[in-house]
Amino acid sequence: MSHDQDLESIAARVRENWGWFVALGVILVLGGLVIIAAPLAASIAVTLFIAAVLVIGGAIQIYQSFKVQGWAGFLWSLITGAIALAGGIIIYTNPLAGTLALTLVVAAVFVAQGISQVVFALRLRPHAGWVWVLIAGVVSLAAGGMIWAELPASADWALGLMAGISILFNGWSYIAIGLAARATAE
Secondary structure (H helix, E strand, O other): OOOHHHHHHHHHHHHHHHHHHHHHHHHHHHHHHHHHHHHHHHHHHHHHHHHHHHHHHHHHHHHHHOOOOHHHHHHHHHHHHHHHHHHHHHHHHHHHHHHHHHHHHHHHHHHHHHHHHHHHHHHHOOOOOOHHHHHHHHHHHHHHHHHHOOHHHHHHHHHHHHHHHHHHHHHHHHHHHHHHHHHOOO
């Protein structure tokens, strides 16, 4: 099947199921709004989910390291698995401290990403679209700076707000896809 045929097949399926796309989008938008309305609960939920992933991943990595004990990376695999397991347990036993630590990491990532995008935009300057990269960098810097400046209070809302906004925009994208498919189906 050629690339064009594959794209047309996907488009046909989306047109046939446009209502499901809109329904999923509405559910995600409503879910995103609920999360935005309760950012502390969402922040703690995100933190607990990450803790669970670290505990499960760490335990599996420790088990895996013993399965390949003769491997040159045994010790490194065992240590990183133990750190992940311990970190997950620590976060799980004190989710508010875990939320604070994760918020600090998010703020640092936003600042680093913002600096990187601003530098990249300035290098792109003669090319069309460089301003959008610059704007994205400034927004990332501002978001990271606001989160950083409000620590530790921002730990109460930052992770949950970001999760809610992300889910809300995903919902809007499904609604847009569904409505566009409906328009082309008629």
